[in-house]
Amino acid sequence: MSLNPDAIKAALRAKVIELAAPLGMDASGVADDDILPATGLLDSGAILELVVWFEATYDIRIKQEEMNIDNLGSINAMTDFLLARKPS
Numbered sequence: 418m419s420l421n422p423d424a425i426k427a428a429l430r431a432k433v434i435e436l437a438a439p440l441g442m443d444a445s446g447v448a449d450d451d452i453l454p455a456t457g458l459l460d461s462g463a464i465l466e467l468v469v470w471f472e473a474t475y476d477i478r479i480k481q482e483e484m485n486i487d488n489l490g491s492i493n494a495m496t497d498f499l500l501a502r503k504p505s
Contacts, residue, residue, distance in 0.1 A: 420475075420503060422496050429492045432470055436463040449492040475499055 426449055437444035437458045444458045453459055459467065468489060472479055477499065479489070488498040 420500060422500065425475075425496045425499060426492050428474070429467075429471070429495055432467060433458065433492070436466055447492070449496075451492075452486060452490045453492075454486070454490065471495060471499075475503065477502055 430444075430447060430449075433447055433453065434444045440458075440460060440463060442458045444456075447453075447456065447458060453467075454464060468479065468484070471477070471489075483489075483498070487494060489495055
């Protein structure tokens, strides 16, 4: 599978915007390096939904010890984590 970093970031951003909308939040300005839990755009349920979507979309299993801010805290972190796990 060939993974394009820009496409991954665009998909992640779109998902964050989608998950934030029902919470009454406008995430359209989220930056790639914003720490998602700290932005207040997503509640804990939405963050969990984002991680589940990420695993399903990119066919990746995230181990418990990998679930941290360094790997999953921002759009950049999630993209880097995915590319390190599934090099193109």
